[in-house]
Amino acid sequence: MFLTNQRKWISVSTINISQAQIPEGESEWVEIDVGVDSDLSTVTLHLYVINGEREGPTLWLQGGIHGNEQGGSLAVRDLALELDPSEISGAVIALPVSNPSGFANKRRGSQINHVGPRDVNSLFPGDPDGTFPERLADEIFSLIRSHADAVINAHSADGETIMHTEFAYVPMSDTTTDERTSKLGSASGITHLVELDTTEMSGWMTAELVERGIPSIIVESGSGTHVYEWAYETYRRSIQNVARHLDILDGKPEETDSSQTVYSDLVFLNAGEGGFVETFVRGGDEVESGESLAEITDLKGRQRELITSPCDGTVFAIRSFPTARPGDLVIEMAPAPTPTDDAE
Template identity: 25%
Template sequence: MADDATFTYNGGKVDPGETQNIRYGISETYLGDPVRIPVTIINGAREGPTVFLSAAAHGDELNGIEVVREVAHEWNLDDLAGTLVCMPVLNVPGFLAQQRYLPIYDRDLNRSFPGHETSTSAKRMAYRIFHNFVEPCDFGLDFHTSTRGRTNTLHVRADMSDPEVARLAQAFGTNIILDGAGPDGTLRGEATRRGTPTITIEMGEAHRFQRELIDEALAGVESVFAEYGLQETPTVRWPGWRTIITDDQEKTWIRADAGGIVDMHHDVGSLVEAGDRICTLTNPFKDDNVTVEAPFTGLLVGVLENPVVYPGNPLCHLVELDERVRRVVERQQSPQSDGGV
């Protein structure tokens, strides 16, 4: 294999046919001890793309950690064509504290990319991650969950105006793709703008492993590997139905107009009709109920898990479905349905 198939980073290299587990220094603690992120680099013996898999840019988002670990350490990658850069925990300080943001000044690592080598602590960390392990890649998958107290159905977020991002998003094989460019400073947005097409995979809630979602996400990774020829055996996944939520379709976070205790009447992933009661807000005496109704027919992509709110707190994330997809989802969610399409 040609010498240029060697994966290099500042401080080391991984030759074709070689695997390395490294702990890469990205910062230091107050005591001057190193802050290191775990990175597994598998460089296949056959030529192919270089791909990164990352998780826990927010330190309490755990589902993606298990996805990345299983790909790196449980899959048989003997026939890998290309290179995998697996980063299961980007935000090590947040992970150790089991909190979303970096404990250092409460900064968001996922608003700090591509970073800067002489700027804030967060941007210095982001710089070392980005320039060593993201920028050299051909594309990437970045795994997230909802924030604390909420949960998301499995879906992809991607800039579908970019053909290479669209190919990657569709190859992952989720029912729902939320179309839009990644915000400034996000790993997805900055990597894509700098030539490494990247998608975000949202799945479940923070602070836990959810096995069903992890398995679904692993099937998505297999599908991507098939699309790009990283492995020969898997096939590209078709989820049965797919909707791409664009700016032309209605989508909204429905927020509480009153404080109280929330009685949620629908699960995440449910189809609700315009006017359906999504949830009820009550006080401790249950004598002042406020009903929250769906403003349009759509799918609940995210819902509240922690049943207490202040006014303005989000209750659910509702997205509109086109008529064809809505009929398919209705059949699937009907009590008489066998789940088929």
């Protein structure tokens, strides 16, 4: 059983969130106000709660913590709206947009902060008395810890890069949560799994949840500027697979055509010079150490920089924007893949 040696399932009868009460066998949108902006407008989180007719665990689905990564938000919303409470054991709680101001402005971080960090996903578990992004992180974190038994957080590449493949972050913490978190990654069916120690992900929502006993993974695919059908289906398939793994939905996780690959690190290759960018690879390509991955040229067509692979590995994301400034991401890749066939 998924929740062995863990707290009792939360969704045993009526779900109480904020002032809302959602009985067994019903679904409802719940609005939670998390603050007031300087123009006196209220910042609101919109949750869709589907409470099944039978007892079981609660799966929390989330998108849009980075406001410029919007494809996952659409998939989370669509899938949640399709769920029928009569076909669910346990519950599903969907938060399609978890960073409202960033989402509205198509910006990575919260736009309601001018002092300190804006990236909400680096500020967990949050601070109820801190800056607005810290307060938002605290509100979301508190909701998850009160109501969820497992979490899927949908991300994508940002507006200047594209991920032609798929991968999932699987935080590992040397705790009893690791096995359950690893099984979420395997059950998702995602081709590439990146297992990182939670100490390398300090402040990330998924890592902080795993540290506190709640299995959580990040699913990444596509781009922030366009909802590609293949990326949209990646989110849907992985969420449905995890829900089946948890016995929230009937059936078994969909079998994948190929074995999953587990990585233990990521490498980010940034531009050292500004100029026009031409990439020679795409997401999913396997590359060798020293292989040319991208070139940066100046206005007169002269090469400013040749970016090569520092190791054998697999490319995840490439720069899609035609230019780069010094420090901009050009290639994201993972070194030294280790095959595994333990997907369940």
